[in-house]
Amino acid sequence: MFRLQSSKVLAVEMTGDAVKAKNGSMVAYDGEMAFRKLSGGGEGIRGMVTRRLTGEQMTMMEVKGQGTCWFADRAAEINLVSLQGDRLYVEASNLLAADASLRTGTGFTGMRGASQGNGLFTTTVEGHGQAAIMSDGPAVVLRVSARYPLTVDPGAYVAHQGDLRQSFQSGVTFRTALGEGGGEAFQIRFEGEGLVYVQPSERNTIAGDV
C-alpha cells in the first residue's frame, strides 16, 4: 500500500509482500525488512541485456517484509500512479518504486527521447498496482482524450500512461536559424486516451533555447 508521507517521502506499508524501489532510496523503515538488489531491474537475463544495449539502465532493489518502509530520493517530488492493467511509460531515473507484481520493461520512444536527450528508449511499467514517480516540482497530471490532444515540451515531460500515440512536432523554420524562433521548436503531441505527467521545470534538452 503506497501513501505519501509528505510530497517528497513515500511510505509503503507491507504485510509480507514486496516492492521494487530505486536502489538506495530507502530512508527509514520499521518492522522487519529485507533488501535485495535486483540485477537488471529484476527482468531476468534478457531484461539485463536489453537495458545494457538500450542504455536505459535501472538499478532497483526488492524490499520485502512486514511494516512500513519510507523512500525518498534527492528531495524530488513524488507522484503516485495507480495502474489498472494499463502501461506507464517513465524514464528509469524518474521511477522511484513500484509494486513487485508490476512488470517492468524497456520501450522505444523514438524522437521524443532523442529530443529530451534521454536516448531512444524508456522504461515501461504494466499490470495492476501502484507505482511512484519523481519529478522536479509537483507534477501536473493532464488528461488526453480524443477531443483534447495535448502538446508537451520535451523538457517538462515526466511520464505518461494509457493508450496514447505520440508524435514529434518540430517548429524549426528559417526563423529559428535567424535566432527568431518561437522558443518552443520541439514539442511532443499526445493523442488518444490517457494521462500525461508534466513537471513545472524543464530539463536541459538538446533543443535548449531554440
Add this chain to the structure above:
Amino acid sequence: MSSHGFSGGPAVHDPATLPSDDNVNAYTFCVELDGSQWFLQKGKMISYYGSIEFDGIGHGRLDRLIRTSFHSPLHASDWVVARGSGKMLLADRAFDVNSFDLEDGNLTIRSGNLLAFQPSLALKQSIVPGFLTLIGTGKFVAASNGPVVFMEPPIRVDPQALVGWADCPSPCHHYDHGYMTGVLGGLRALTGLGGASGEEHQFEFVGAGTVLLQSSETLMAEQPMGAVPPDAGVPGGGAHGGQGQQSGAPRLPGQLGDLQRRFGL
C-alpha cells in the same frame, strides 16, 4: 486552485478543469488563450491544449503589437508571443509562480523573474540595469524562489532577495558605515568583496509603494543580454561599457556569446 490529494492520488486536469489565467498549483500557471495573445519568456511553456503558435518577437505579423507593448530590444531574443486558442501551462525551474494585476500602474522586476504578461501592459527596459518595467493595466506572471513577500517602504532589502518594486521611485544602494573603516573596508571598497556579515550592502526604498521580495537568496541565472546603447548618460551603457557582452556572465571557452545565443545553441 486544486490541491494534490496526498493519499487519494493526484488531481487529474483536462481543459475543462484547468483554471483560466490562474495557478494550477504553486509552481504552475495556466493561461487561457481565446484568440488573444500573451508575451512569454522563451522556453517557459511546459504543455498546452488546443492550437497555439509561438512566434519570435521579430515576426513580421507582430509589428503592431511590438510597437505598443514591447520596448526592450535587449530582451527581444528572450521573448515570444503565444497566439491561438487553448490553455497553456507555464512553469520555471519549479520556482513559485504568481500572477499579479496592475491597474494603470507600474512595476519594475528583475528580468529573469518575469515569465509572461498580457499585451495590454507595455514592457520597458528599466533604467536600472537587469530590470524591466511594466506599465499599464493587465496581468503578469512572475517566478520567485519561495513565495513572494510584499513590503511597504521605507525598507532596506538584501539585493539577492529583491524581486521587484511597484510605484517606488527611489531604488538606491545603501552601505553600512563599516564600508569606510579599516583595512577591510578599504579592500571592500576596492573589490566589492569581503566584509564581516555579508549584509553591509542593501537596496533602499522610500516613498509610497510596494517592494516584492522572495523568501530565499537564490537568484535566477542571469542571462547575458547585450548592452544598452553606449549613449552618454545611459546607466550601464557608458564609456567603459564597451562591448557590454563581457560584462555579463564570464564566457566559457568555445562559447560564441551573442551569435550562439541568436542561434539558440
